[in-house]
Amino acid sequence: MQVRVTVDGRGVRAERHQMLLGLLHSLGVRLPTLCHLDGLSPYGACRLCLVEVARGGGTRVTTACNLPVEDGAVYTTSSPRLSRLRRLAAELHLARCPDEPEVRRVARALGVRRARLRPVGDTCILCGLCERVCREVVGASALGFEGRGTSRALASAYGEVPEECIGCGACSFVCPTGTIRMQEAAVESLRRLPGSERPCRHALTGMMPAALCSMSYQCASCEVDQRLREIVSTHPVLALGRGPEARRLAEYLVTTRRGAGRP
Ligand code: SF4
Numbered sequence: 001m002q003v004r005v006t007v008d009g010r011g012v013r014a015e016r017h018q019m020l021l022g023l024l025h026s027l028g029v030r031l032p033t034l035c036h037l038d039g040l041s042p043y044g045a046c047r048l049c050l051v052e053v054a055r056g057g058g059t060r061v062t063t064a065c066n067l068p069v070e071d072g073a074v075y076t077t078s079s080p081r082l083s084r085l086r087r088l089a090a091e092l093h094l095a096r097c098p099d100e101p102e103v104r105r106v107a108r109a110l111g112v113r114r115a116r117l118r119p120v121g122d123t124c125i126l127c128g129l130c131e132r133v134c135r136e137v138v139g140a141s142a143l144g145f146e147g148r149g150t151s152r153a154l155a156s157a158y159g160e161v162p163e164e165c166i167g168c169g170a171c172s173f174v175c176p177t178g179t180i181r182m183q184e185a186a187v188e189s190l191r192r193l194p195g196s197e198r199p200c201r202h203a204l205t206g207m208m209p210a211a212l213c214s215m216s217y218q219c220a221s222c223e224v225d226q227r228l229r230e231i232v233s234t235h236p237v238l239a240l241g242r243g244p245e246a247r248r249l250a251e252y253l254v255t256t257r258r259g260a261g262r263p
C-alpha cells in the first residue's frame with residue numbers, strides 16, 4: 001500500500017512503513033550516515049541522517065534511517081538547523097576518531113575539519129553495525145553491548161574472541177572507525193580448527209553447502225576466502241542475496257566444485 005508524502009517541497013509516493021532514508025536514497029537525496037548499512041535493521045545511533053518533519057502544525061527533528069514514512073507527512077532534508085545539528089554530531093564522532101578515514105570523510109562533507117572536544121580515548125562510536133551484522137547476517141550473535149549511558153561499550157571489543165565467533169571478519173569490515181580489527185594470529189587459530197570443532201563459516205552464513213569444501217576444512221588456507229572478496233567486491237557475507245554479485249558467487253562456487261573433481 002502506498003502513501004503520499006512531501007520531500008523538500010516535492011510530492012512523492014512511498015510504500016507504507018518504508019524507512020524515510022531508503023525513500024530519500026531512491027529520490028537521489030543523500031544524507032550523511034555512519035550507522036546505516038543497507039540490509040541491516042535501522043539503529044538511529046549516529047544522529048547524522050537528521051531531517052525535519054512537519055505534521056499537525058509542529059516541526060520536529062528526527063533521524064531518517066529509523067523513521068517509517070507516514071501519509072501526509074512533510075519532510076525537509078536541508079536547513080540551517082539540520083546543518084548545525086549534523087555538524088555537532090560529526091564533531092562528537094571526530095573527537096572519538098580523529099584519524100579514521102570514514103569519520104573524517106563524513107565530517108569533512110559537513111564542513112567539520114576538526115573537533116573542538118578533546119579525544120575521549122575510545123574510538124567506538126556505538127554505531128552497532130558490528131553487532132547487527134554478526135547477529136542479522138552472519139547469525140553468530142557473538143557480539144553485544146554492556147552498560148548504559150556513558151559507560152555503554154561493546155562487550156567483546158577489547159577482550160577475548162567470543163566462543164560463538166566464526167572468524168568471518170564481517171564485523172571488522174563494517175566498522176566505520178577501525179575499532180574492531182581482525183588480528184592475524186586470532187583468525188589463524190580460529191580457522192585452523194577442523195570443521196567438526198568450528199563449522200565452516202561460509203557454510204554457516206549460508207554461502208555454500210558444507211559439502212562443497214575442497215580443502216578438507218583446512219581453513220587457514222581457504223581458497224574461497226582468498227578469492228571471494230575480489231569476486232563480490234565486498235565482504236562475502238554482505239554479498240548474500242544481492243542479485244548479480246550472488247550469481248557471480250554461485251558461478252565461482254560451481255567452478256570450485258568442478259576444480260575439486262566433485263560431482
Ligand atoms: S568475526 Fe564474524 S562471527 Fe566473529 S564477531 Fe565478527 S561478525 Fe561475528
Ligand code: SF4
Pocket residue numbers: 123124125126127128129130131154157171174175176177178179180
Ligand atoms: S566497534 Fe565499530 S562497528 Fe562496532 S559499534 Fe563500535 S564503531 Fe560501530
Ligand code: FES
Pocket residue numbers: 032033034035036043044045046047048049063064065066
Ligand atoms: S544513519 Fe541514521 S542515525 Fe545513523
